[in-house]
Amino acid sequence: MKLSEIGEFGFIERLSKKFTDISTSGKKGIGDDCAILPMDERYDLVVTTDLLVEDIHFLRNKTTSYDLGYKSLAVNLSDIAAMGANPIASFLSIAIPSDLDVEYLDGFIEGYKDLSQKYEVALLGGDTTKSPEKLTINVCVMGKVEKGKARQRSSAQPGDIIAVTGPLGDSGGGLKILLENIHPRDASYDQLLQWHHRPEPAIKEGRKLTSFPGIGAMMDISDGLASDLQYILKASKCEAVIDLSKIPISDELKHVSAEQKWNAVEIAVTAGEDYRLLFSINPSSFEKLASQYNQEFSLPLSPIGHIKKGDNPGKINWTEKGKPINFSGQGFNHFKHQ
Amino acid sequence: MKLSEIGEFGFIERLSKKFTDISTSGKKGIGDDCAILPMDERYDLVVTTDLLVEDIHFLRNKTTSYDLGYKSLAVNLSDIAAMGANPIASFLSIAIPSDLDVEYLDGFIEGYKDLSQKYEVALLGGDTTKSPEKLTINVCVMGKVEKGKARQRSSAQPGDIIAVTGPLGDSGGGLKILLENIHPRDASYDQLLQWHHRPEPAIKEGRKLTSFPGIGAMMDISDGLASDLQYILKASKCEAVIDLSKIPISDELKHVSAEQKWNAVEIAVTAGEDYRLLFSINPSSFEKLASQYNQEFSLPLSPIGHIKKGDNPGKINWTEKGKPINFSGQGFNHFKHQ
Known part of the structure; x- marks a missing residue:
């Protein structure tokens, strides 16, 4: 059976079912914009992640690298917004085709940074690697929200x-x-x-x-x-x-x-x-x-x-x-x- | 200038420099196995993420999908181990070529789940999307460790x-x-x-x-x-x-x-x-x-x-x-x- 027959949501359903045995101990996961993890007595932590693949989510020749950097973060901040939370930190993983110019990446970083600065989101880590062909970006953002106030x-x-x-x-x-x-x-x-x-x-x-x-x-x-x-x-x-x-x-x-x-x-x-x-x-x-x-x-x-x-x-x-x-x-x- | 001239670490250096203006408010980021975020009075949160790309990090015909699922999580749990922390939750992003069989993915999930179960790591979210060609996996894992005990x-x-x-x-x-x-x-x-x-x-x-x-x-x-x-x-x-x-x-x-x-x-x-x-x-x-x-x-x-x-x-x-x-x-x- 090919994936196209069950679709993205069919796959997520198969995935979730497998994990019902593992206790989430009060944390809430799959099925909302963000996961919710109890943090301390006042706040909950919310976490979201988005994977962007060249030619699926963006076309390299239809966007500037600045805009791509900006939007890679924006789509994740939007998930944080949907929980009513404030973003606090981001993690950027990027797989880079070797033909990509450093100048292109500098533009990407600039766009990502400008939006980070606007909402005071620290970049706390990530992963950088080579890609055989397609530029691929995964961003993970954490936010915090007053306990019980995250909207589901x-x-x-x-x-x-x-x-x-x-x-x-x-x-x-x-x-x-x-x-x-x-x-x-x-x-x-x-x-x-x-x-x-x-x-x-x-x-x-x-x-x-x-x-x-x-x-x-x-x-x-x-x-x-x-x-x-x-x-x-x-x-x-x-x-x-x-x-x-x-x-x-x-x-x-x-x-x-x-x-x-x-x-x-x-x-x-x-x-x-x-x-x-x-x-x-x-x-x-x-x-x-x-x-x-x-x-x-x-x-x-x-x-x-x-x-x-x-x-x-x-x-x-x-x-x-x-x-x-x-x-x-x-x-x-x-x-x-x- | 091409990326191969500055390498992965050259790129990370360029990236870090750009973000020095954004306050991390007590959080520690780029440059260790995990980022460290103060959580409550007793614990710190540690976070790590790894991006695995087909033909760069693994060859599809040299590994079973079970082992690939297992290892995608294992490499992240290892970063958590390096901080002296206990893993608590994982997030799995996966870009799937449309020629991939559902059975292959079931194997992947099984390997990922078995290791999750062994260390009681809840799967709390992620992202699923199509990939034009290469199977691409990003895993993000969070752990917790007694305050100040994370090893750097x-x-x-x-x-x-x-x-x-x-x-x-x-x-x-x-x-x-x-x-x-x-x-x-x-x-x-x-x-x-x-x-x-x-x-x-x-x-x-x-x-x-x-x-x-x-x-x-x-x-x-x-x-x-x-x-x-x-x-x-x-x-x-x-x-x-x-x-x-x-x-x-x-x-x-x-x-x-x-x-x-x-x-x-x-x-x-x-x-x-x-x-x-x-x-x-x-x-x-x-x-x-x-x-x-x-x-x-x-x-x-x-x-x-x-x-x-x-x-x-x-x-x-x-x-x-x-x-x-x-x-x-x-x-x-x-x-x-x-």
Whole structure:
């Protein structure tokens, strides 16, 4: 049997099953953005790791080495943000093809360092080795969060509002510009490319949300809303209703989509790598949070639907201005697409 | 400028320099087997990560998937052992070529799990993705150790005895059997292959050593004695005298070397992946430790030389039965060798 038949998640399921005999002694592992390890009486440690492989996660000729360094760390910081934690340290493993220039690596280090500096994340170690061909990067980041405050995917409740912290689809739009070799016509194109290359991890936003009463489940949108929301729904054993007309879309994506005849809503719902936060919240708390959030971040929180009881845990019931529609949002699965 | 011109350590040096501005707030990072992070009042957390790339670190047709899974974890547990810590959790990232059978991965998981179970290490997360060609594995392991007890490379003192916890060169002998396509003639050959494929991380030995007064620097031998000892000497700013006649060599390596006309001493000094512990200890403490150790592990500790002051930090002065000899032990550098 080939891997493509069981997919990435099939493999992770096989893996998890094998390890059920080994006690985790209060630690929480596979199945969330980060693992959670009790640290001391006040804090929990959260840990995440991401593996980026050339030609699977990035194309060397479609990105600068600075952006690659920046993004390698950003995607991990985003997982830390999704737990409501503060990042404290990173570990960088890198397998380097021997034809790579030192100047290229200097650019990579610069991008990685600039984002480390912004969030005061110390680089505490890693591993460096030769690669036969493909540049391969593994980053592991640790963070800390007040005990019991880390947000998990399993905490959504029927009736909760589902909301996101920013417009969706910008990164997907940027990726389409790259892959379709579209020449950027104006600043909107540049904006989409910018978010694709240098997404901002929502560390401060995650900290705000996790401190607010009534917050349920939380995660970052890395594979695309349609795909990622299902993880929350499966872990929380419920369904969701999502209204496509409420999905926040930036003016830039609307503008470029109009020119390029793209379906902006479809990109916003299915494309990955936006790294906005997706969370559920008790409806009685939402207005107060939205107002505080708006004041602090000058950005609106966008409610896009709600959690509901249902017989098909993981199911998303799509609506358009309140009316049920047929829509199959398909996410990203490394073994099946690409 | 190409990477091969500056080597792996040149790159790590460039990397470390860039990060000197970012505060590590009491944490210790690059330059030891593990990073050290203060955890609570009683314990420090230690963290290590290793990246293994097909055709650089292993050949898919020269190892079983079970052994590959076992060894991917073992090399990291060995770094934890070198700090005198107990492992508590691991994170496994794996990039999988799509031609790989699920059965192969099941074997990998089985080997990884069996060693996890032996040392009660929970698998708390990781990342799974497709690889265009090469199987690539990154493992990150955390451990904990009593506060201030983690052994570092910089703690060797002139006058200290240098010792190792077991025979050297078995793994190197096993590798030669594989690479030279030698058909195993007897159990000695199998023993060398076994240690190459399934080295035992010296967790209990490391725990014993770190608890003993008078222990200075400690590390695991992964690149080879001649290469690894230099890290201790550079970090501790001293030289060493090592007597080749005192290097412990197993009967199995002696026997196979005699048959194959290998230089067993050279293999023992230069070949990597033995994962024995290398440490320095105050001479007044050594006898007592050696006797306790022998009783507990039924294995001798082997003193092989001593630390001395000198103008060339990192220099190893080789002797043979006390007489200076000319010997250039060359270690392993991923960018220059293979």
